Amino acid sequence: MSSPDPDTWPVVVRGANGDWSEFPVGAVEFLAGVYRRTIDVPGMLRSFPSDDPKVLG
Helix, strand or coil: CCCCCHHHCCEEEECCCCCEEEECCCHHHHHHHHHHCCCCCCCCCCCCCCCCCCCCC
16 A cells, blocks of 8 residues: 655656556656656657757647
């Protein structure tokens, strides 16, 4: 059973191949780590995020 406190919930990511990876950090820390490239997500392109990001609208 997970904790009722969402600050203690890990981030869980499903990869393109159907595998799941768990990261014992909060959502904001996870996103910051992905953008800083300090968190490696299996199956995510190494070029993400791009050095030249585009916003699609």
